[in-house]
Amino acid sequence: MLQSWTLTHPAPSRQLDLGTVAALLDAARPAAPALALLAVLQRTAGADYLSLMQYDRGDDGAPTLVDSLSRSPEAAHVTVDCFALYRRHFYGLDAMTPLAGRLRSETRPDAPLIALRQGIQDVPNAAWRESIYDRAQLCDRLTLLYAPAPRTAFAINLYRSSASGGYGPEELDRVLDVAPLVRSVHRNALGAAAQTVGTPARVAQAEQTLAARAPRLSLRERQVCARIAVGLTADGIGADLGVAPSTVVTLRKRAYAKLGVNNRLALARLVC
Numbered sequence: 001m002l003q004s005w006t007l008t009h010p011a012p013s014r015q016l017d018l019g020t021v022a023a024l025l026d027a028a029r030p031a032a033p034a035l036a037l038l039a040v041l042q043r044t045a046g047a048d049y050l051s052l053m054q055y056d057r058g059d060d061g062a063p064t065l066v067d068s069l070s071r072s073p074e075a076a077h078v079t080v081d082c083f084a085l086y087r088r089h090f091y092g093l094d095a096m097t098p099l100a101g102r103l104r105s106e107t108r109p110d111a112p113l114i115a116l117r118q119g120i121q122d123v124p125n126a127a128w129r130e131s132i133y134d135r136a137q138l139c140d141r142l143t144l145l146y147a148p149a150p151r152t153a154f155a156i157n158l159y160r161s162s163a164s165g166g167y168g169p170e171e172l173d174r175v176l177d178v179a180p181l182v183r184s185v186h187r188n189a190l191g192a193a194a195q196t197v198g199t200p201a202r203v204a205q206a207e208q209t210l211a212a213r214a215p216r217l218s219l220r221e222r223q224v225c226a227r228i229a230v231g232l233t234a235d236g237i238g239a240d241l242g243v244a245p246s247t248v249v250t251l252r253k254r255a256y257a258k259l260g261v262n263n264r265l266a267l268a269r270l271v272c
Contacts, residue, residue: 002095003117007180008110016177020044024178024185034067037186038156042069045142045167045175047158049079054244055100055153062087063100063155064244079159082132090128096143096155103145103153113146113183115176119166140166144179148187151242156182202230206271213270214259221255224248228264229271 020040027036038050048071053063065087068079091097099114118141123129132138140160147153158175160166167175206226210217217225220241227237234252238245261267 002122005115005176007113007115007176009180016181017044017174020174020178021181024181027185035069037182038067038069041156041158041175041182042071044178045158045171046160046164047071047142048161048164049075049082049136049138049157049159051079051083051157051159053083053155053157054238055104055155061097061101062091063097064246066154066245078136082136082138085131086128090125090132093125093128096145099145100153100155103147104151106147106150111147113144113179115179116143116145117141117167117172118143137162139164142167142172142175144175144182146183146186148183149240152238154186203227206230209271216258217255221251221258224251225255225259225267226271228252229268231264 020043023040023043024037027040034052038052041047042050050069052066052068054066055061055063065080065083068076068083070076070079086094095118096116099116103111103114120129120133120139123133138159139162142158144156144158145153203226206229207222210222210225214222214225220243223241224237227240232240234245234248237248241248256262256267259267259270261270
């Protein structure tokens with residue numbers, strides 16, 4: 001039976017592991033914060049495969065894969081391959097999809113985080129179960145679903161292999177205890193600075209400068225470049241504009257080619 005939890009704050013009766021808390025806070029600092037966040041959760045949950053999915057403004061509700069991680073480097077392809085099948089055939093059958101749609105409409109900064117546990121016996125479709133769980137030898141999935149920014153929902157999927165067995169009570173407790181902190185850390189890593197005083201004005205000024213100095217850029221390219229110039233990450237820009245991070249990367253490459261630059265510093269010099 002599918003299990004679910006609605007979380008807003010860590011349980012007051014439980015003491016968070018300080019090492020895990022410190023690692024999560026540090027996860028927002030590297031150049032690839034999404035991957036660092038997954039690495040912390042991998043150690044916390046003992047997960048074998050992890051994926052971070054983004055639900056943006058697509059009308060079909062389909063998610064985009066932001067990043068993934070596997071316990072074994074030799075199995076790095078497993079998560080990507082499984083996601084491709086999931087997105088092509090099965091996401092519409094997942095109880096997570098309509099929940100993500102509702103979370104995308106949330107505008108409150110304290111919107112609850114939803115945790116879902118789906119064991120192999122809970123997969124509602126035989127083809128889904130056989131194509132992904134049986135083929136990849138998966139037996140359990142724990143999902144953290146939350147909206148760290150308006151109009152955007154994210155899901156972190158933590159999979160266990162059949163060899164590892166399903167999640168035990170202590171492992172579940174560890175993940176659920178830190179889950180609200182995960183949401184807060186991810187919000188910061190996405191570029192919460194975009195919501196702070198001064199940053200919207202800096203973005204607007206950068207867009208105006210680019211419009212005057214680089215008229216060859218499309219509107220979307222200009223929007224992406226302005227946010228890069230003020231220091232936002234691809235994940236943060238995607239959340240801010242409501243597009244997938246992969247789209248941000250494509251727009252950045254196209255804009256850099258038009259501008260004749262190859263890094264953020266050169267872009268910032270052009271804008272400033």
